[in-house]
Amino acid sequence: MSFSFRIGQGTDVHALVSGRPLIIGGVRIPHTHGLQGHSDADVLLHAVTDAILGAAGLGDIGRHFPDNDPAYKGADSRLLLRTAWAKVSKAGWRVVNIDATVHAQAPRIAPHAADMAANIAADLDISPADVNIKGKTNEGLGYLGRKEGIAASVAALIVRRDGQ
Numbered sequence: 001m002s003f004s005f006r007i008g009q010g011t012d013v014h015a016l017v018s019g020r021p022l023i024i025g026g027v028r029i030p031h032t033h034g035l036q037g038h039s040d041a042d043v044l045l046h047a048v049t050d051a052i053l054g055a056a057g058l059g060d061i062g063r064h065f066p067d068n069d070p071a072y073k074g075a076d077s078r079l080l081l082r083t084a085w086a087k088v089s090k091a092g093w094r095v096v097n098i099d100a101t102v103h104a105q106a107p108r109i110a111p112h113a114a115d116m117a118a119n120i121a122a123d124l125d126i127s128p129a130d131v132n133i134k135g136k137t138n139e140g141l142g143y144l145g146r147k148e149g150i151a152a153s154v155a156a157l158i159v160r161r162d163g164q
């Protein structure tokens, strides 16, 4: 029996604005500002979605959920992630692990990392132990350091038994 492994990577960035809730990894975090976007602007889930789609060779989030489609206005990004995962798993893939970094000068990510990992693991049908979430400041530098936005970068490894 042989297996094929593929890696994918995803990145995303959204602007921080007042008057929006801050939702990262499906966790609503009390904060002065939230992320702007067509959907709920969950920067981490968008990067995870791109990473699994990329690993499977299925394009990107905008191809599957166009940001000019009214259907996705205010969309819950967990639903988008689950929909993308359904397409990837239909092609026979399983996720081995997810490693993610949220680039945020503020707020702190560490207190919420376990809840974010639990959400992502539930949506990808894996164990929370296979999802690692890290927070990093930008050391005050650039647009991230000025708290004008939050970015995320994600690596995903997927596996499929050959012949499927």
Ligand SMILES: Nc1ccn([C@@H]2O[C@H](COP(=O)(O)O)[C@@H](O)[C@H]2O)c(=O)n1
Pocket (backbone or CB within 6 Å): 102, 103, 104, 105, 106, 107, 108, 109, 110, 111, 134, 135, 136, 137, 138, 139
């Ligand atoms: N938004 C953030 C930023 C950082 N952390 C935690 O602090 C550690 C040090 O971060 P530096 O950017 O100063 O290297 C980092 O490893 C995280 O544990 C965080 O939780 N949230």
Ligand SMILES: C[C@@]1(CO)OP(=O)(O)OP(=O)(O)OC[C@H]1O
Pocket (backbone or CB within 6 Å): 012, 036, 037, 038, 039, 040, 041, 042, 046, 061, 062, 063, 065, 066, 067, 068, 069, 072, 075, 080
């Ligand atoms: C999530 C989608 C959904 O329309 O919109 P946004 O919330 O604007 O997010 P972005 O990462 O800029 O683009 C991807 C889109 O698919």
